[in-house]
Amino acid sequence: MRDVVVIGAGMTKFGELWDKSIKDIFVEASLKAIKDSGVDHIDSIYVGAMSSGLFVGQEHLGAILADYLGMNPVPATRVESACASGGAAFRQAYLEVASGASEIVLAGGVEKMNDGADVTEVLATAADQEYEVYQGITFPGLYAMIAKAHMHQYGTTREQLAAVAVKNHRNGSKNKNAQFGFEVTPEQVMKSTMVSDPLRLLDCSPVTDGGAAVIVASMDVAKKLNKNFVRVIASAQASDTIALHSRESFTTLNSVVKAAEKAYRMAGIKPTDLNLCEVHDCFTIAEIVVSEDLGFFEKGKGGEAVLNGLTSIESGKIPINTSGGLKSKGHPVGATGIAQIIELFEQLNGKAGGRQVKNARIGMAQNMGGSGASSVIHILEVK
């Protein structure tokens, strides 16, 4: 397959966007990305959205968004893989350009979560409705059971969980698009309201409205436009059982392990070659588990690593979630995977301002759905 690059990016501010519809949010992000890229047309559109039907009562998103973007008759399709919808949409755009079927594809993601829906119930549809959710379990509850098992098996502590939130809020305080761009202390995290033991409110990513879009193109297009671009050197995806209880281990996310193996092989690199990584920190424990499953730290040592600062921007080891992550930047579910790509695009082009990782050359984005039933990984490189 041929080389594929990202040539432009745009996103809305993440937060409670009461004055904007799902269409407004997507169109705003897309127009910014198109302008940033300098292209005068696009060949097709993929949009990631987890549950527009339940959040705002609107399906058929591909068509409605192409329409409001003024792009008819460009083909447009919605991609759904729960919280990994954005990453999966980006992968479809990547594959379409890599195959030679298209030259310029818009990969976007959007979610409008603040519109009156029972958000806990909508998010729970990413788990097994009949055998998990029927019993009253929630997403914080599923990750809480992962946390409990990780603490039991490896001695991971409450302080270590809190360290994830503290770091990500510190990074997010330097991101103007972040929903909660302020710092928090370990004490604030550990005294916040208990949601599902041992996870507290400040262990959880927030409920967010937001949109994000990138322009994916062939190398030929990028060279003609003479633009800054980053190359996609790996795209990988893997699945696991929908129910957490069906797995042999609750402390390893096998879809992440498998997608990572493929991604590293495709890019021809090792975990230590990465300069930064955006991981799917829907809950603090998720960042710890994923940082182990991606091969940055030995199994069971992820908590210790974050508490010791090995994942901070200044660490030199592996900066994780420089954008603020889902925790501080916000988690408009379908947009999250694209927003991760945007952070890499900015970092690799040296445009991340106060949160810039020095000499960032290779970055990874890890996006996942449910309690890890879907995982999508991309690796981007700047020459």
Add this chain to the structure above:
Amino acid sequence: MITARYHREIPQRYRLEAGKCKKCGFIAFPHRLVCPKCKSQDFETIRLSDEGKILTFTIVRVASDKFSKQTPFAVGIVELKEGVKLTTQIADVDVDKLEIGQKVKIVFRKIQEDGKAGILCYGYKAVLI
């Protein structure tokens, strides 16, 4: 809530029935048409034992609207004697005294109700032995 979705015959929910792969012995709960281990499609129906132990758990303090009146309640992953694992509420217990490894028994209980006059939904829960 859609009545049919909860009141149809669901042998695995009401009788703890599972499918045992005749080729490799894998037990699928709920039943499946394809064995994820050996891909065989040949299963026999078995009744699971009702005893097991808690592998992990949480106490749900913020629930979806449907369950908000029950909070706080415990949900865990329980492993039954046959090695089958399931997600279930752990009932009749001081939630602050739960521990991983505790032995439980599966019982038949009301799980949720659809508002004041709505349908009642039944299924399994675990209680400490």
